[in-house]
Amino acid sequence: MLTLATLANPHRLRVVAVLAGGRKYVSQLAREMGISRALLQVHLKKLEAAGLVSAQMEISPDGKAMKFYEVTPFAVHLTPESIAAVVPEMTGTDTARGRDEKGTV
Amino acid sequence: MLTLATLANPHRLRVVAVLAGGRKYVSQLAREMGISRALLQVHLKKLEAAGLVSAQMEISPDGKAMKFYEVTPFAVHLTPESIAAVVPEMTGTDTARGRDEKGTV
DNA sequence: AGCACATGCAAAGATAAGTTAGCAGGTGCT
DNA sequence: AGCACCTGCTAACTTATCTTTGCATGTGCT
Numbered sequence: 001m002l003t004l005a006t007l008a009n010p011h012r013l014r015v016v017a018v019l020a021g022g023r024k025y026v027s028q029l030a031r032e033m034g035i036s037r038a039l040l041q042v043h044l045k046k047l048e049a050a051g052l053v054s055a056q057m058e059i060s061p062d063g064k065a066m067k068f069y070e071v072t073p074f075a076v077h078l079t080p081e082s083i084a085a086v087v088p089e090m091t092g093t094d095t096a097r098g099r100d101e102k103g104t105v
Numbered sequence: 106m107l108t109l110a111t112l113a114n115p116h117r118l119r120v121v122a123v124l125a126g127g128r129k130y131v132s133q134l135a136r137e138m139g140i141s142r143a144l145l146q147v148h149l150k151k152l153e154a155a156g157l158v159s160a161q162m163e164i165s166p167d168g169k170a171m172k173f174y175e176v177t178p179f180a181v182h183l184t185p186e187s188i189a190a191v192v193p194e195m196t197g198t199d200t201a202r203g204r205d206e207k208g209t210v
Numbered sequence: 211a212g213c214a215c216a217t218g219c220a221a222a223g224a225t226a227a228g229t230t231a232g233c234a235g236g237t238g239c240t
Numbered sequence: 241a242g243c244a245c246c247t248g249c250t251a252a253c254t255t256a257t258c259t260t261t262g263c264a265t266g267t268g269c270t
Contacts, residue, residue, distance in 0.1 A: 013188055016188050038260070148228090169237060
Protein backbone atom coordinates (compact mmCIF):
# COMPACT_ATOMS: atom_id res chain seq x y z
CA MET A 1 0.00 0.00 0.00
CA LEU A 2 2.54 2.53 1.09
CA THR A 3 4.71 1.33 -1.75
CA LEU A 4 1.90 1.48 -4.26
CA ALA A 5 0.62 4.84 -3.12
CA THR A 6 4.14 6.18 -3.30
CA LEU A 7 4.76 4.89 -6.79
CA ALA A 8 1.38 6.14 -7.97
CA ASN A 9 2.73 9.59 -8.77
CA PRO A 10 4.38 10.85 -11.94
CA HIS A 11 7.06 12.82 -10.14
CA ARG A 12 8.07 10.03 -7.85
CA LEU A 13 8.09 7.57 -10.70
CA ARG A 14 10.41 9.86 -12.58
CA VAL A 15 12.63 10.23 -9.57
CA VAL A 16 13.00 6.48 -9.37
CA ALA A 17 13.67 6.31 -13.09
CA VAL A 18 16.35 8.96 -12.92
CA LEU A 19 17.99 7.57 -9.81
CA ALA A 20 18.06 4.17 -11.44
CA GLY A 21 20.72 5.74 -13.61
CA GLY A 22 22.89 6.62 -10.66
CA ARG A 23 22.91 8.60 -7.44
CA LYS A 24 22.26 12.31 -7.44
CA TYR A 25 22.08 15.09 -4.89
CA VAL A 26 18.82 16.90 -4.52
CA SER A 27 19.58 20.25 -6.14
CA GLN A 28 21.13 18.44 -9.06
CA LEU A 29 18.11 16.17 -9.35
CA ALA A 30 15.73 19.10 -9.17
CA ARG A 31 17.50 20.90 -11.99
CA GLU A 32 17.64 17.76 -14.06
CA MET A 33 13.96 17.09 -13.63
CA GLY A 34 12.89 20.67 -14.02
CA ILE A 35 10.95 20.87 -10.79
CA SER A 36 11.41 22.99 -7.69
CA ARG A 37 13.65 21.77 -4.95
CA ALA A 38 10.92 22.11 -2.36
CA LEU A 39 8.62 19.91 -4.36
CA LEU A 40 11.30 17.36 -5.01
CA GLN A 41 12.19 17.20 -1.35
CA VAL A 42 8.64 16.33 -0.42
CA HIS A 43 8.57 13.52 -2.92
CA LEU A 44 11.97 12.26 -1.91
CA LYS A 45 10.81 12.16 1.66
CA LYS A 46 7.89 9.97 0.72
CA LEU A 47 10.01 7.71 -1.40
CA GLU A 48 12.39 7.35 1.48
CA ALA A 49 9.57 6.68 3.92
CA ALA A 50 8.43 3.90 1.62
CA GLY A 51 11.93 2.52 1.54
CA LEU A 52 12.28 2.97 -2.18
CA VAL A 53 15.25 5.28 -1.99
CA SER A 54 17.93 6.02 0.58
CA ALA A 55 20.08 9.03 1.26
CA GLN A 56 23.59 9.81 2.37
CA MET A 57 24.67 13.22 3.50
CA GLU A 58 28.14 14.07 2.24
CA ILE A 59 30.46 17.01 2.32
CA SER A 60 31.89 17.86 -1.07
CA PRO A 61 35.62 18.65 -1.35
CA ASP A 62 34.72 22.34 -1.47
CA GLY A 63 32.83 22.13 1.78
CA LYS A 64 29.25 22.09 0.48
CA ALA A 65 26.85 19.79 2.23
CA MET A 66 25.16 17.56 -0.31
CA LYS A 67 22.52 14.93 0.17
CA PHE A 68 22.83 12.08 -2.23
CA TYR A 69 19.93 9.82 -3.01
CA GLU A 70 19.95 6.40 -4.59
CA VAL A 71 17.30 3.81 -5.36
CA THR A 72 16.75 0.78 -3.22
CA PRO A 73 16.65 -2.36 -5.37
CA PHE A 74 13.03 -3.23 -4.70
CA ALA A 75 10.85 -5.69 -6.59
CA VAL A 76 7.08 -5.76 -6.30
CA HIS A 77 4.95 -8.30 -8.10
CA LEU A 78 1.28 -7.54 -8.45
CA THR A 79 -1.23 -10.21 -9.41
CA PRO A 80 -4.75 -10.89 -8.20
CA GLU A 81 -3.37 -13.87 -6.30
CA SER A 82 -0.51 -12.06 -4.62
CA ILE A 83 -2.97 -9.40 -3.54
CA ALA A 84 -5.47 -11.92 -2.25
CA ALA A 85 -2.69 -13.55 -0.28
CA VAL A 86 -1.76 -10.35 1.49
CA VAL A 87 -5.06 -8.58 2.01
CA PRO A 88 -6.77 -9.80 5.15
CA GLU A 89 -10.14 -10.72 3.75
CA MET A 90 -12.42 -10.98 6.79
CA THR A 91 -15.66 -11.19 4.96
CA GLY A 92 -18.29 -9.14 6.71
CA THR A 93 -17.04 -6.47 9.08
CA ASP A 94 -15.48 -3.16 8.32
CA THR A 95 -11.79 -3.64 8.08
CA ALA A 96 -10.30 -1.17 5.72
CA ARG A 97 -11.01 1.63 8.17
CA GLY A 98 -8.01 3.51 9.29
CA ARG A 99 -5.49 0.99 8.19
CA ASP A 100 -3.09 2.19 5.59
CA GLU A 101 0.24 0.56 6.08
CA LYS A 102 0.68 -2.78 4.50
CA GLY A 103 4.24 -2.72 3.36
CA THR A 104 4.15 -6.02 1.60
CA VAL A 105 1.79 -5.69 -1.31
CA MET B 106 0.27 4.84 -13.32
CA LEU B 107 -3.39 4.31 -13.73
CA THR B 108 -2.88 0.77 -12.55
CA LEU B 109 -0.76 1.82 -9.61
CA ALA B 110 -3.04 4.66 -8.59
CA THR B 111 -5.97 2.32 -8.78
CA LEU B 112 -4.35 -0.34 -6.66
CA ALA B 113 -3.14 2.21 -4.13
CA ASN B 114 -6.39 2.07 -2.18
CA PRO B 115 -7.40 -0.31 0.59
CA HIS B 116 -10.95 -0.78 -0.68
CA ARG B 117 -9.93 -1.53 -4.22
CA LEU B 118 -7.22 -3.86 -3.04
CA ARG B 119 -9.80 -5.73 -1.02
CA VAL B 120 -12.14 -5.89 -3.98
CA VAL B 121 -9.45 -7.50 -6.06
CA ALA B 122 -8.67 -9.89 -3.25
CA VAL B 123 -12.27 -10.92 -2.87
CA LEU B 124 -12.93 -11.22 -6.56
CA ALA B 125 -9.83 -13.36 -6.88
CA GLY B 126 -11.95 -15.93 -5.06
CA GLY B 127 -14.66 -15.86 -7.70
CA ARG B 128 -17.08 -13.54 -9.42
CA LYS B 129 -19.66 -11.62 -7.43
CA TYR B 130 -22.43 -9.17 -8.17
CA VAL B 131 -22.17 -5.73 -6.67
CA SER B 132 -24.79 -5.85 -3.92
CA GLN B 133 -23.41 -9.18 -2.80
CA LEU B 134 -19.89 -7.81 -2.82
CA ALA B 135 -20.93 -4.73 -0.89
CA ARG B 136 -22.53 -6.83 1.83
CA GLU B 137 -19.59 -9.14 1.98
CA MET B 138 -17.16 -6.28 2.34
CA GLY B 139 -19.29 -4.27 4.69
CA ILE B 140 -19.26 -1.10 2.65
CA SER B 141 -22.03 0.87 0.97
CA ARG B 142 -23.07 -0.02 -2.53
CA ALA B 143 -22.53 3.53 -3.71
CA LEU B 144 -18.98 3.51 -2.47
CA LEU B 145 -18.27 0.10 -3.93
CA GLN B 146 -19.61 1.15 -7.29
CA VAL B 147 -17.23 4.05 -7.48
CA HIS B 148 -14.29 1.81 -6.77
CA LEU B 149 -15.46 -0.84 -9.18
CA LYS B 150 -15.71 1.76 -11.85
CA LYS B 151 -12.12 2.77 -11.29
CA LEU B 152 -10.94 -0.80 -11.25
CA GLU B 153 -12.75 -1.42 -14.48
CA ALA B 154 -11.34 1.74 -16.03
CA ALA B 155 -7.90 0.47 -15.15
CA GLY B 156 -8.72 -2.86 -16.73
CA LEU B 157 -8.24 -4.75 -13.51
CA VAL B 158 -11.76 -6.14 -13.38
CA SER B 159 -14.51 -6.69 -15.90
CA ALA B 160 -18.26 -6.91 -15.63
CA GLN B 161 -21.11 -8.84 -17.15
CA MET B 162 -24.71 -7.83 -16.72
CA GLU B 163 -26.92 -10.85 -16.25
CA ILE B 164 -30.55 -11.55 -15.54
CA SER B 165 -31.03 -14.02 -12.76
CA PRO B 166 -33.60 -16.83 -13.21
CA ASP B 167 -36.02 -14.80 -11.08
CA GLY B 168 -35.71 -11.77 -13.31
CA LYS B 169 -33.40 -9.58 -11.23
CA ALA B 170 -30.75 -7.68 -13.12
CA MET B 171 -27.36 -8.43 -11.62
CA LYS B 172 -23.96 -7.11 -12.54
CA PHE B 173 -21.21 -9.62 -12.03
CA TYR B 174 -17.64 -8.58 -11.64
CA GLU B 175 -14.52 -10.67 -12.00
CA VAL B 176 -10.81 -9.96 -11.86
CA THR B 177 -8.70 -9.63 -14.95
CA PRO B 178 -5.60 -11.81 -14.66
CA PHE B 179 -3.10 -8.96 -14.60
CA ALA B 180 0.56 -9.10 -13.62
CA VAL B 181 2.63 -6.03 -12.84
CA HIS B 182 6.29 -6.20 -11.98
CA LEU B 183 7.81 -3.17 -10.33
CA THR B 184 11.55 -2.66 -10.14
CA PRO B 185 13.67 0.43 -10.52
CA GLU B 186 14.73 -0.85 -13.91
CA SER B 187 11.27 -1.61 -15.21
CA ILE B 188 10.22 1.86 -14.15
CA ALA B 189 13.21 3.50 -15.76
CA ALA B 190 12.40 1.63 -18.94
CA VAL B 191 8.88 2.96 -19.10
CA VAL B 192 9.16 6.48 -17.78
CA PRO B 193 10.11 8.89 -20.54
CA GLU B 194 13.04 10.64 -18.89
CA MET B 195 13.64 13.76 -21.00
CA THR B 196 16.05 15.41 -18.70
CA GLY B 197 15.42 19.12 -18.45
CA THR B 198 11.98 20.26 -19.49
CA ASP B 199 8.73 19.97 -17.69
CA THR B 200 7.27 16.66 -18.65
CA ALA B 201 5.24 15.31 -15.86
CA ARG B 202 2.77 18.14 -16.26
CA GLY B 203 -0.73 17.06 -17.04
CA ARG B 204 0.11 13.56 -18.09
CA ASP B 205 -1.39 10.87 -16.00
CA GLU B 206 -2.19 7.90 -18.12
CA LYS B 207 0.61 5.50 -18.65
CA GLY B 208 -1.11 2.19 -18.68
CA THR B 209 1.99 0.15 -18.85
CA VAL B 210 3.76 0.52 -15.54
C1' DA C 211 29.91 42.26 2.38
C1' DG C 212 27.66 40.20 -1.36
C1' DC C 213 26.85 36.37 -4.45
C1' DA C 214 26.30 31.48 -5.70
C1' DC C 215 25.29 27.18 -4.20
C1' DA C 216 23.90 23.61 -0.79
C1' DT C 217 20.14 22.00 2.82
C1' DG C 218 15.64 22.17 5.56
C1' DC C 219 11.13 23.26 7.03
C1' DA C 220 6.25 24.92 7.29
C1' DA C 221 2.24 27.64 6.38
C1' DA C 222 -1.06 28.42 3.04
C1' DG C 223 -3.35 27.76 -1.19
C1' DA C 224 -4.95 24.77 -5.18
C1' DT C 225 -6.47 20.09 -6.71
C1' DA C 226 -7.81 15.63 -6.43
C1' DA C 227 -9.83 11.72 -4.19
C1' DG C 228 -12.94 9.46 -1.18
C1' DT C 229 -17.57 9.12 0.99
C1' DT C 230 -22.39 9.85 2.06
C1' DA C 231 -27.13 10.69 1.21
C1' DG C 232 -30.81 10.76 -1.74
C1' DC C 233 -33.01 10.03 -5.76
C1' DA C 234 -34.15 7.47 -10.13
C1' DG C 235 -35.41 3.06 -12.50
C1' DG C 236 -36.71 -2.20 -12.73
C1' DT C 237 -38.51 -7.29 -11.23
C1' DG C 238 -40.90 -10.67 -8.28
C1' DC C 239 -43.48 -12.11 -4.38
C1' DT C 240 -47.26 -11.77 -0.59
C1' DA D 241 -50.22 -1.94 -2.97
C1' DG D 242 -46.24 -2.68 -0.33
C1' DC D 243 -41.92 -4.85 0.50
C1' DA D 244 -37.49 -6.85 -0.74
C1' DC D 245 -34.35 -7.28 -3.89
C1' DC D 246 -31.40 -5.52 -8.09
C1' DT D 247 -28.99 -1.42 -10.78
C1' DG D 248 -27.41 3.52 -11.64
C1' DC D 249 -26.46 8.36 -10.96
C1' DT D 250 -25.05 12.85 -8.83
C1' DA D 251 -24.70 16.78 -5.83
C1' DA D 252 -22.52 18.03 -1.66
C1' DC D 253 -19.31 17.28 1.86
C1' DT D 254 -14.99 15.74 3.99
C1' DT D 255 -10.41 14.52 3.72
C1' DA D 256 -6.08 13.76 1.71
C1' DT D 257 -2.52 15.02 -1.50
C1' DC D 258 0.12 18.09 -4.17
C1' DT D 259 2.50 22.51 -5.01
C1' DT D 260 4.13 27.09 -4.16
C1' DT D 261 6.12 30.69 -1.50
C1' DG D 262 9.07 32.32 1.77
C1' DC D 263 12.30 32.09 5.25
C1' DA D 264 16.33 30.17 7.95
C1' DT D 265 20.84 27.76 8.00
C1' DG D 266 25.60 26.92 6.29
C1' DT D 267 29.93 26.97 3.04
C1' DG D 268 33.32 29.09 -0.27
C1' DC D 269 34.78 32.62 -3.41
C1' DT D 270 35.51 37.56 -5.17
